Amino acid sequence: MAYINKIILNTFIDGPGSRMAVFMQGCNLRCLYCHNPETWNLCTNCGECVKACKKGALYFKDGRVKYNKDLCVKCDVCIKVCHNNSTPKYTDMSAQDIFKTAYDNRDFLDGITLSGGECTLQYEFILELFKLIKENTKLTTFIDTNGYMEFDVLKKLIDVTDGFMFDLKALNRENHIKLTGYDNEKIIKNLEYVSKMGLLYEVRTVLVEGYNDSVEEIEKISKYIFNLNDYTKFKLIPFRPLGVKGKLSNMKQFDEEKFEYLYDNSKRILQSRLKE
Structure with missing residues (x-):
């Protein structure tokens, strides 16, 4: 059984093609700009x-x-x-429950993506579900993750996963700690291993004013992704306050002009590998 926050039956932004996206409850980072803090904890x-x-x-x-x-x-x-950053609306579901939903809609889907929260906290469920998907359908299996997991967990997941999407908060260690409460050493190690295995479909970074939005930081991230491999896409996302609680709840939406400037700088480095 797993704790499921919600399911979107058809989406085109959670991996390649038409996908069913499953958002799981629970997260191991505490991002200041999180748009869904109700996914952090259990009720x-x-x-x-x-x-x-x-x-x-x-x-x-x-x-x-x-x-x-x-x-x-x-x-x-x-x-x-809720004072616990949770929701009473998540449900307990089995791998068979999720599989049946995907199977019943398989003619309209290219794959299934698990997200969160941080879905890899419930990695045993993912292993069971993805094995069912692999054995019974032609759907591709993707994981959307913050990358903060033990290496042995990642290696198990790689065996049943067709692609990973990493949310890289910051490349600079201190910036990462300020944004999430944790350093990024484990995340970088995992990201580079997934890249080496040819499974790093996408990396994205949310631009947060005063934290990770310097020209130097974005240029460093762009060059880092460019040198990782020749296939991973990068996506820059401007901060928006919708759903944010706590310290950054009153921060304004990221400046559009500055975003365009940073986007253009990244574009010069990554060219077609920078997503619109």
Whole structure:
């Protein structure tokens, strides 16, 4: 069983082609700019969300908060009142449950992508699911990750995964610590190994003013990706405050003119490997 935050049955931004994206609950980094902090932790069943829900979509059963999606109006007040960066709306699902959904929609899909949160925290579930996908369909299997996992876990996942998408917060170690609370040594090691194995489909970086948006940092990241291999795509994403909690919740959206300047600098290095 795994904790599933949500499933998008058809998306074109989570890997190549048409994909089913599965977002898993739980994360091991604490990014200041996270747009989905409600995916960080599991519910503690404190009941604050039950009291706040005016539609009766949340209730207690056997000491746990339960969710009735038929009564939910998607106001997200439950997420807003949660002091634990969680949500009562994630569900327990088996690998067979997810596989059946993918299998039933296989004629409209090129593959399945697991994301989060940080999906590799539930790597045993991924192994089970991806083996089912491989044995019974022609769908490709992708993992969208922050890269912060043990190396032996990565090696197991590589055996059943067709591609990885890495969210590289910063290449500079100090910048990475400021943004996430953790250094990036493990992430860089894993990213380079995936690249060597020919599976590093995409790297992306969210530009956050005052943290990782210097010309030097973006140039360094662009050259780093260029020299890694001849195939990985890079994507620059401007910060936006939607969904952000805490320190950066009042930060303005990243300056458009500055973004264009940094994008053009990266484009000169990576050319067609920089994604639009």
